[in-house]
Amino acid sequence: MIRFDVVTLIRAAPRRVFEESLSVEAHMASMAGSGERAVGGVTSGRMGPGDQVTWRARHFGVAWRMTSVISAYDAPVFFVDEQVAGPFRRWRHEHRFADDGGGGTVMRDAVEFAAPLGVLGRVAEAVVLGRYMEALIVRRNAHLKALLEAS
Template sequence: MPIIILKTLINAPIEHCFDLSRNIDLHLQSMKASGENAIAGKKTGLINLHESVTWRAKHFGIPFEMTNKISKMEYPTFFVDEMVKGPFKKLHHQHQFKIMGSQTEMTDIFEFQAPLGLLGWLVEKIFLKNYMLKLIEKRNKVIKLQAER
């Protein structure tokens, strides 16, 4: 199962970074290219523990819907969102925040598994892991820019 670990340093307080990372409106802004929308559950503002959101987006020219739920949260250092319904066999995203001097280190640990057995495994290896990394990097760039204003 692919695991992506991405660290982003942000010149902003940990609480601000934590809140921006769970802000649905900011997430939508970062995913404009895929036409992503929040269509059910928590559709705007800050998502909290045990809340879920259903996203609709288009990737690779194919429309997808995915419902994610915040399964764990320790303000302002950690939260986990997990797919409860959608296109992956598994999706588990840990968001960790740590104070590093005058900065906040935001760490994403993103685990996922494509469906379809061997075919899904090949897709993961050939392009899906890199595609997911680019999406997380794009999201983090928007969070960093907003936080450092």
């Protein structure tokens, strides 16, 4: 299993960052490079507690589908999305939002995931997937930061 944390500073109030982090449209825009689209469940607007969304995307030249649920939610402090169906043996992404003391937000992402396929999956995690998934979260956060700081 791989675990990593990403910290992003955003010059916008925590509530705004929290809400935009739950936007289906913002997520799709941040993942445009992989063609990620919401194809089931909540497919537009903001997700909330218990909501499910099925994403379709292309990574490593392969089309993937993943259904996740908002499994924990405490606005505007944190939420968790977890895979309920999809390519991973486990996927859990915790999002935390804290006031930075100057009107901005410290956004912390804690991600845990495990690939399928036993030993082969663990090798893929170590060699490719760990860095790849972290880069996706960094790219997503850079998109949110640019979007929120521009408005």
